[in-house]
Amino acid sequence: MWRVVLYARKEFPSSISETSEEAGTQKTGRVFCRILGPLQIAIDGKPVRVGRNRQLTVLAILLLNANKVVPVSTLIDAVWRSSPPATADKQIQTCVWRLRNSFTAAGGPADLIETDQGGYRIRLSDDDLDARAFEKAVRGARDLAAAGDLESALAEYQRALSLFRGQPLADLPGPLTYGIAAHWEERRFSVLEEWLDIGLAFGRHSELIGELKPLVAEYPMRERLCAQLMTALYLSQRRAEALAVYRNSRITLINKLGLEPGARLQELHQQILAGEPIDTPLIPQRRVHHTAKTPAQLPARAQDFTGRRDLLPKIASDLRGEGGARVVALTGCGGSGKTALAVQVGHDLHQYFPDGQLYADLHGQTSPVPPHEVLCGFLDALGVPEQRVPAGLAARAALFRSVSATKRLLIVLDDLAESIRYETLLPSGDSAVLCTARASPLKIPGLVEYRMGGLPADDALDLLASLVGTERVFTEVESARRIIQACGRLPLAIRAAGARLRARPHCSLRAFADRLTTHRSRIAELTIGPLDIGARLATSLDQLSPACRHLWMRLGLCHLEHLPEWAASTLSDLPAEETQRLLDILVNQHLLTVAPGDPVNGPTYTFNSLIRDHARRYGEKELGSSATEDVTHRLSHAARRWRASAGHADSHRKNEGATVHGARAV
Numbered sequence: 001m002w003r004v005v006l007y008a009r010k011e012f013p014s015s016i017s018e019t020s021e022e023a024g025t026q027k028t029g030r031v032f033c034r035i036l037g038p039l040q041i042a043i044d045g046k047p048v049r050v051g052r053n054r055q056l057t058v059l060a061i062l063l064l065n066a067n068k069v070v071p072v073s074t075l076i077d078a079v080w081r082s083s084p085p086a087t088a089d090k091q092i093q094t095c096v097w098r099l100r101n102s103f104t105a106a107g108g109p110a111d112l113i114e115t116d117q118g119g120y121r122i123r124l125s126d127d128d129l130d131a132r133a134f135e136k137a138v139r140g141a142r143d144l145a146a147a148g149d150l151e152s153a154l155a156e157y158q159r160a161l162s163l164f165r166g167q168p169l170a171d172l173p174g175p176l177t178y179g180i181a182a183h184w185e186e187r188r189f190s191v192l193e194e195w196l197d198i199g200l201a202f203g204r205h206s207e208l209i210g211e212l213k214p215l216v217a218e219y220p221m222r223e224r225l226c227a228q229l230m231t232a233l234y235l236s237q238r239r240a241e242a243l244a245v246y247r248n249s250r251i252t253l254i255n256k257l258g259l260e261p262g263a264r265l266q267e268l269h270q271q272i273l274a275g276e277p278i279d280t281p282l283i284p285q286r287r288v289h290h291t292a293k294t295p296a297q298l299p300a301r302a303q304d305f306t307g308r309r310d311l312l313p314k315i316a317s318d319l320r321g322e323g324g325a326r327v328v329a330l331t332g333c334g335g336s337g338k339t340a341l342a343v344q345v346g347h348d349l350h351q352y353f354p355d356g357q358l359y360a361d362l363h364g365q366t367s368p369v370p371p372h373e374v375l376c377g378f379l380d381a382l383g384v385p386e387q388r389v390p391a392g393l394a395a396r397a398a399l400f401r402s403v404s405a406t407k408r409l410l411i412v413l414d415d416l417a418e419s420i421r422y423e424t425l426l427p428s429g430d431s432a433v434l435c436t437a438r439a440s441p442l443k444i445p446g447l448v449e450y451r452m453g454g455l456p457a458d459d460a461l462d463l464l465a466s467l468v469g470t471e472r473v474f475t476e477v478e479s480a481r482r483i484i485q486a487c488g489r490l491p492l493a494i495r496a497a498g499a500r501l502r503a504r505p506h507c508s509l510r511a512f513a514d515r516l517t518t519h520r521s522r523i524a525e526l527t528i529g530p531l532d533i534g535a536r537l538a539t540s541l542d543q544l545s546p547a548c549r550h551l552w553m554r555l556g557l558c559h560l561e562h563l564p565e566w567a568a569s570t571l572s573d574l575p576a577e578e579t580q581r582l583l584d585i586l587v588n589q590h591l592l593t594v595a596p597g598d599p600v601n602g603p604t605y606t607f608n609s610l611i612r613d614h615a616r617r618y619g620e621k622e623l624g625s626s627a628t629e630d631v632t633h634r635l636s637h638a639a640r641r642w643r644a645s646a647g648h649a650d651s652h653r654k655n656e657g658a659t660v661h662g663a664r665a666v
Contacts, residue, residue, distance in 0.1 A: 029043065029044065029107055029108055029109055030043065030044055030045075030128075031043055031103075031108055031109070031112065031124065031128050032045075032127075032128055032129075032130075033063055033124065033128060033129045033130065034129075034130045034163075034165070035060065035063050035064065035129070035130065035131055035168055035169055035180075036130045036131055036134065036163050036164045036165060036168050036184060037164065037165030037166040037167070037168065037170060038165070038166065038169070038170050038171045039056060039059065039060055039063070039169055039171060039172065041059070041103075043103065043106040043107050043108040044106075044107055046106060048102055048103060048106045048108070049102065050098075050099055050102050051098065051102075054079050054091065054095050055095045055098055055099055056171070056172060057078055057079050057172060058075050058078070058079065058092065058095045058096065058099065059099055059122075060078075060169055060172055061074065061075055061078045062113065062120060062121070062122040063122060063124075063129060063131075064180065065121075066122055066123075066124045066129055066132065067121065067122070067123055067124065068121060069116050069117050069118075069119045069120070069121045070119050070120055070121065071118055071119040072089055072092055072118060072119055072120075074119070075092050075119075075120070076088045076089065076092060079091075079092070096113055096115075096120055099113060100112070100113055111123070130163045131184075133160075133163060134160050134163045134164075134191075137156050137157075137159050137160035137163075138156075138157070138160050138191055138194075140156050141153045141154075141156035141157040141160065141194075141195075141198075142194075144156060145198055150198055150201060150202040151202065153198050154195065154198055154199060154202060154204075157191065157194065157195035157198065158195065160191060161188070161191060161192060161195065164184075164188055167181050167185075168180055168181045168184040168185075169181065189222070192215075193224050193225065193228065196208060196211070196212065196225075196228045197228065200228060200231055200232060200235075203299070203300050205231065205232040205233075205235040205236050206232070206236045206300070206303070208228070208232045209229070209232050209233060209236060209238075212225065212228055212229040212232055213229065215229075216229045216245065216249075220248060220249050220252040220253075221249070221252055221253060221256065221257070223249070223261060223262050223264070223265045226245055226246070226249040226261075226265060227264060227265055227268050229242075229245050230242040230243075230245050230246060230265075230268055230269070230272060231268070231278060233245065234272050234278060235278075239272060239275070239499075240502075240503065242272050243269070243272060243273065246261070246265065246268075246269045246272075249261060249265070275528070275531075294354075294355060294356040295356040295357060295358055295381040295382065296356060296357055297356075297357055297358055297359040297381060298343055298346045298347060298357050298359050298412060299343055299359065300343075301340075301343050301344050301347045302340050302343070302344070304463070304466040304467070305340055305341075305344050306455070306459055306462050306463040306466060306491075307337075307455045307456065307459030307460070307462065307463065307491075308337070308341050308344075308452075308455075308459070309459075311341065311450055311452075312341075312344070312345060312348070314450070315328055315330075315341075315345050315434070315450060316345055316348060316349055318448050319345070319349060319352075319410065319432040319434060320349065320352050320432075321432075326432040326433065326448070327426065327432075327433045327435070327444055327447050327448065328432070328433070328434050328435070328447075328448045328449075328450070329416075329434075329435050329436070329437060329440065329441050329444070329447055329448070329449045329450070330342055330434070330435070330436045330437075330449075330450050330452055331436070331437050331438065331439065331440050331441075331449055331450070331451050331452065331590065332438070332451060332452030332453060332590050333438065333453075333490070333536075333537065333540065333589075333590035333591065333608065333611060334365070334438065334492070334535075334536025334537050334539060334540060335490045335491065335492030335493055335536045335537070336452045336453060336454070336490055336491065336492075336590070337452065337455070337490075337491035337492070338436035338437075338452055339414050339415070339436055340491065341452070342412055342414065342434050342435075342436050343412070345434060346359075346410055346412050346434065349410060352408075352410075353408050353409055353410040353431075353432070354408060355407035355408050355409050355431075356381075356382075356407075356409055356410075357409070357410045357411075357412065358378050358381060358382075358409060358410070358411045358412070359411075359412045359414070360374045360377065360378070360411075360412070360413055360414065360425075361414045361415060362374065362413060362414060362415050362416055362417060362420075362422070363415060363417075364415040364416045364417030364418070364420070364437065364438070365415060365417070365438060365536075365539035365540070365542075365543075366539060368417035368420050370420070371393060371397075371420070371421070371422055371424045371425055372392075372393040372396055372424075374413075374422075374425055375393070375396040375397060375400050375424065375425065376389055376396065378400060378411075378425075379396065379399060379400060379403065382403050382404075382407075384399070384403060393424060394424075396424075397424035397425075400424075400425075400427065401427060401428040402428075404427035404428055404429050404431055405427075405428045405429040406429060407427075407429060407430075407431060408429070408430045408431060409427060409431040409432075410431070410432050410433075410434065411425070411427060411431060411432070411433045411434070412433075412434050412435070413425060413433065413434070413435040413436070414435070414436050415436055415437065415438075416435050416436070416437040416441050417437075418437070418438070418439045418441070418543065422435075422441070422444065423444060426444070438539075438540055438543070438589055438590060439543070439588045439589050439590075440588055451590070453489075453590075453593065453608065454487075454488050454489025454490050454608060455484075455489045455490075455491060455494075456489075457481065457484065457485075457489065460484040460487070460489040460491075460494055461473065461477070461480055461481065461484060463491060463494050463495075463498075464480055464483065464484055464494055464497065464498055465480075467494070467495060467497075467498025467499070467501070467502065468498050468501045468502055472501075472509070473509070475509075476508065476509040476510055479508070479509035479510040479512075479513045480509050480513075482513035482516075482517065483497055483509060483512060483513045483516060484497075485609060486513065486516040486517055486522060486609065486610070487516075487526060487610060488608040488609045488610030488611060489608075490608070490610055492531060492536065493526045493610055495531050496526040496527060496528050496531035497512070497516070497526060499528045499531055500512070500525070500526075500528055503528075522610065522613045523537075523610070523613060523614055523617065526610075537611065537614050540589050540590075540591060541618070543589065544585070544586075544589070545585075547572070547574065547578075547582060548582045548585050548586065550572075550623075551568065551571060551572045551579070551582050551583075551586070552586055552591055552592070552615055553615055553616075553618050553619035553622060553623055553627075554571040554572075554619060554623070554627070554631055555567075555568065555571065555592070555605070555607070555615065556607065556612050556614070556615020556616040556618070556619050557615075557616055557619045557620070557623075557627055557628045557631045558571075558631060558632075558635065559632070560635070561606065562595055562604040562605070562606055563592075563604055563605040563606070564604050564605075565579070565580070565583070565603065565604075565605075567635055568582075568583055568605070570634050570635060571631060571634060571635075583605065586605075587605070591611060591615075592605045592606070592607065593605065593606050593607070593608065
């Protein structure tokens with residue numbers, strides 16, 4: 001049932017034959033004893049035959065009490081229980097004599113078993129007995145985890161768990177071994193759960209699902225295992241399966257024990273049900289703090305990442321360039337996939353930045369993280385002791401530049417706030433910075449910016465297919481195209497649509513597309529758990545001034561596909577220069593897009609279809625039911641005036657042309 005990967009090494013041979021191969025022909029007299037499975041003794045890697053029955057029982061009791069004197073009376077009780085023969089002590093003496101002969105004949109030390117104070121003692125170091133080696137490895141793993149070296153801690157836990165080969169002392173049935181087996185079974189479970197916690201904290205949730213599923217199926221009443229599987233599934237975007245694990249565990253607990261799940265499991269269930277972010281579990285009584293010498297802080301890449309084939313090589317080329325720090329920014333509206341692209345690029349370029357990758361989520365649209373806090377985390381990740389980190393921002397920035405001067409790092413700054421200056425986070429030396437933001441971070445010098453909108457139609461279709469199944473999408477490909485268009489081809493909205501469709505396996509794509517195009521609030525239909533495109537867009541609105549927000553909502557109520565400057569000026573009730581400034585802000589926030597215009601009439605502006613729906617919904621709610629009629633009336637009058645003015649100007653130009661032509665003729 002234990003599917004943990006086995007890691008063999010000299011101290012922890014996974015079988016006696018392996019020890020024999022490693023030792024070769026060299027005779028060292030080294031002893032290795034196993035009780036975490038069938039009892040086995042190896043000397044120089046070769047198994048030692050120690051007989052059966054009494055000798056095996058005596059050896060087992062000595063090993064269970066290694067380095068302690070075991071009274072003869074205890075050995076007699078273990079062999080004969082309540083009815084020992086009159087010669088029991090002599091027979092125990094004979095058993096010990098035969099064991100010593102077996103060990104010395106195999107090349108072991110003659111004094112491995114000592115006689116002392118009315119009993120016997122077997123002398124072994126921590127590396128000579130698998131049970132002691134197990135405890136030593138567990139202590140080492142916990143120390144590594146507490147120091148923040150999670151990767152080494154995982155390996156040490158795996159080495160410890162690899163020492164188990166089945167039920168302890170499985171070849172010695174009886175009351176004595178039943179209790180021992182139960183003790184070690186629980187001990188193994190406890191350590192396995194610690195290992196799983198570390199794996200989750202290290203971000204290996206997808207890999208651990210295969211380990212956890214059979215364990216939970218066999219032990220559905222172990223709530224910690226259930227919580228770990230629920231966490232791994234939820235963090236792997238398998239929310240429905242996580243909820244199913246809770247339901248099955250609850251049914252089992254009620255049916256077998258008449259109990260509801262514990263508070264921790266119920267709380268986790270509610271968080272997943274509400275689509276809230278959850279913390280990965282940590283080792284009990286320990287707070288894991290990662291301080292790797294070569295940091296690798298990037299989040300896991302999206303396994304179903306799709307599209308952006310035109311951007312990937314350009315961004316990678318800019319970041320790999322030589323000659324000092326490079327800064328690349330990915331900007332776009334909420335839900336356009338900036339973070340996923342940044343993480344994808346970061347993982348693709350891992351080999352180009354041998355000194356590590358630093359990552360910080362700056363929460364720019366909600367509660368921006370101050371630069372001095374980010375610098376503290378970066379310095380800690382690069383191995384700077386806490387007592388050496390200065391208090392002031394300028395001093396921390398200077399120290400960060402000094403530490404990074406000789407390194408080649410990739411620094412990913414996710415979700416920059418427009419209002420906060422993050423220049424202090426720029427490294428020196430041959431490092432690169434990749435940042436994401438809603439608005440262009442123009443304050444950062446030397447910036448190369450890539451503006452991101454919706455996915456190309458074919459890429460958006462591929463993403464939907466990866467979420468709901470290729471056959472289902474391409475059976476109704478036209479309806480699928482309507483869905484992605486209704487999503488504005490924004491990755492987050494497409495993921496929400498995919499989640500809705502996965503939850504409705506019998507719903508046709510045509511019916512869902514009809515619902516999206518006729519639903520009064522398309523944004524609400526494209527919100528499921530953390531996939532909330534409305535919340536992402538709402539944070540951008542919070543950055544707008546009242547005048548800018550008012551103009552954006554009025555533009556959303558227009559039925560024009562392309563919005564000329566004169567239309568915006570008509571609706572803003574402001575001078576043309578001020579209207580242009582507001583339009584620039586909306587474009588910078590990716591709430592409007594500049595479309596090509598003609599030289600005479602100037603540029604026009606367009607909406608992403610989903611953002612237009614959002615603007616219209618806000619406009620109807622905040623400006624009143626008559627707002628749409630008012631906007632239409634204003635634009636009609638303005639259009640007539642503009643056409644008349646344009647006609648007059650055209651006539652004037654023709655007259656001027658005729659006059660010039662006549663003058664030339666004369």
